[in-house]
Amino acid sequence: MASAVAPPPVLKQEEAAVEPSANDAISPADALYDKCAERPQGHTFFQRDLSNMQVAETMAELTMILQELCDRHLLKLMTFEGDPCWKLRSRADAEKLRRLTPDERLLYHHIDQVQAEGIWSKALRARTNVTQQTLTKCLKSLESKDLVQSVMSVKFPNRKMYLLKHLKPSEDIAGGPWQSEGDFDVALINTISGIIAQHVENETCIRVPGNWNDYELAVMHKKEEVRDIEEAPAVKPYRPSRDPNTSRLLHKHNPQYPTAASVADWLNSKEILKGKFVREDDMEQLLEMMVLDDRLEKISGTNYRTVLRAADTKAYNGFVDAPCGNCPVFDLCGNEGEISARTCVYFGQWLETTSEEV
Amino acid sequence: MAYTQRETPVLAELCTFLVEDIYGELAARVYSILARYGRQTLAAVARASYLSGRQIKYGLVILLQQHLVFHSGNDAPTTYYEIDWQNSYAIVRFGKVTKLVEDRFGRKAANVMTNLLALGHTRIADLKEAYFPTATESDDDSDDGTANGTGSKRKRANGAQVNGAATRKNGVPAELSDAKPDSAVVANGDGMTNGDHKPSKANGVTHNAAPDHAVQEQGADEITSVDELYDLIELLIKRGWVRTVNETQYMSPGDMHDMFQQEAIEQDNNGATPTGTKDRDLVHRGIIDRKRAMRDEWLKVPRFARTGRPNSSNKRVKMNGANGWAASSAPSSDDDLVIRVNPEKIAVAMRTEQLVHLVEQRLGYLTARIYQTMLRMLESNIPRCWDEWPEPSLPGGEPGAENGIDPHFLVTARDVATKLSREMDIFEGLDPNAVVQITRKGHVHRTNILSQPIDPSRLSLDEKTMVVDKHIQLLSEDPLHFVTWHSRAGFSQWHIEFEEIAKQMIQTEVENTISSRKGSLGVKLIRTLRKKGKLDERAACNTMMMSANDIRGIVNDLTIQGFVQTQEIPKVDRREAKHSLHLVWYDRQRAREKLLHDTYKGMVRILQRIAYERGKVQPTLEKAERSDVVGKEEQYLSKGEVDTLKKWKEVQEKLLLQLFREDDLVATLRDFHGPLISV
């Protein structure tokens, strides 16, 4: 990096460049701005990137240039992990900002800070300490200048949240595809998760009829090894049903396990959710919820499959299947006294015996 | 205090019940004093009770014989007595133990086990005596038809008597020795007078519980020679079901710790009390090493002398595969060896059973059989579910056993295929496409039916191995990861991460409990919190995709039940609740302990109800047990009385079955995994 002392003339020249009057020679600040503008929109610049553009000759000069661009609202100063960094603003936006009153600028600054999360007008007032009137007036003006937008929060339906115009409100205030008017759309969620459960089942399970491998029958048809069938069934300790009308749902062998991305694609392609696009994140939220609901289970990393239960038992465990495990007066029940095992009506019902009267 | 020695008043109550049921009122009275007051001297017990010194001593001898009580040894000036909670609770498992042993080693071994349970610790010579009495039998009154009632009780009493000498030698403190000669009287006498029903409780439900087989049982299951008995004992010791008894097993964990600490300080730290971190670490390591050494000592297989059959041990070596136990039969006086049931092994076997059951529910019958085969093969190499004294990780940070797993903990698909009975339809539970891929015969119709059916019993061993491997893959893919792949040896080689599975089993039981009480919503909340940690209402709503109103109720309910914790973090100085952050979370160790505690209490209630139900039919029961009535029930008992008895049997059976299922839950919650680190 150049170590020469910044020559004062450059500074002069730069000051001149700040003047709106058109100069033939483009100022270093504008040169830097133009170079930055070549990068994709929304790019974040670090000091290293900017000095590599070789517009400024020294660090001191670069600092001056950056200061200037910030003052002109063409750059926005931010920090990332403690290091300063910058983002570009369009000239039009910068122009609008330059024309703001100090109050408006203050409010704009705070709204800018919360980004997509938005900020409630009351909170804004608390932070900026402006009067209610000023607040109302300024916010209106900012909205009319297309710099900020207001959105009703889905979380707190009576709160107006402010955020910059070009941002998409976060899910917290606008809600994802699963929400409508601020709350989870239970009916929609149930329908869609039902459809998805079926989809995942088709992908990961196979329904096998009872007679899928009826080798005994096959043997019988051949009429050769009749002796075998007489022996075989007798010793089998456990024989799955051969009835073709019964069937079992089993885990598929080597399936393509669905992932949040694949299910989202599938759902979007089916266009079941009219007008709504389901992002991978949204789908992950839903699938994870279905895991909590015990409808899906997660297999290594990002794969999901259907939860199968081979046995349909109603038993829970030794404790809760006995009367005491679900007893409403469990904590009051003692070794003696009015509530005890002797007087217990629940045991009485369960065993069909009488209990001591109290 | 050692984890296993933590007790709660409820557990004390439960254990006192169990002791009274099996060992009678006198033992129970002494026991309950220790349960209530904790560690006591003989004199203190005497002060706290209305029993005579003699009675107390009798009581203590019974308790010591059964390892229900620790004592601090003869060296110290005063001897202290302290309850062994773990062993006391284990009384409830007697019936189960017999079943577990029978499933694995057959009825004869189960019979030996049953007797060991009934006798407490036993000198091998005495056990032999019990099976093959020398000429004069004075106490042969147990042969009569008193099925499981008084007969077996007397049996136990005999045991105590026969053991007299051994017991004194082995751990009964000198101050109790004068109680010995009369112990038979105690046993037969007042201690046991109450309730002939008692042993039948242990028998009650389970398949063939404790004292049911009289020692001299006749028939095909009879042990016919002393050598056979020795073989069985040896087998049980080698597989870790029975262990040898020495003085250290009488010591309470606290005393044992003190002793080893003393030793470690003297030997490892030149007698100086450790001050620095390094010294303390050294001594700590020394203590743990000593505890491990002592414990391993208990499980050492002693050498047995034979009377005949020189080849017996060879046969066994073959049977056990590469169990490394040389066929040496160097004579030694093993008759004096004192043995007892190893409670840690029981927990291992119970874990096996429960895992198999779990797999059967999740993946089906056959996959469960495969898992059972794997687990049982590993079982003989697994001395305990979790290690209370694991090797401390080395200071260098080097993880203990980083390269590879002890081959004893591995099992291959081929091992299983070889072991598996030919009668099993090993295709059950598999995708037909997987089957065709292996057999390469025919194809799968669109209806998922094989074009060429295949008889599973006609597969080659290679094919069978591959089929088994498919089942094992199902086990490994399950979110519970019942097995974990290790290498390609034997087609595929696996090990089992018991630690993780045990945690999940605990979680499953907590969820089952909540599911039964609060349905799927409660389970959903618990799972949410388990996955996400501490949450405020909003985050919980987001994860569960529900509105706050829908979850508030369940959060409240589960908080009251103690499964969910809440916390309020004030955000403003005035601590207004409105402005505070309200967090909800789930602490699995707390939930586990709460559920365990409640289960103990549930068991107490069941025992109380049994007592109550029995009380109601007591007169009829007594009549039915009168010697003139037994065998001629139809003649002496009215229809009403017969019905009453029948109903009582059903009621008792139902209650006992429930009790044993609650014990299964206790095992899952308490025995399969050490303390969990709270979140």
Ligand code: SF4
């Ligand atoms: S004994 Fe009866 S009242 Fe007492 S806890 Fe059990 S079910 Fe409830």
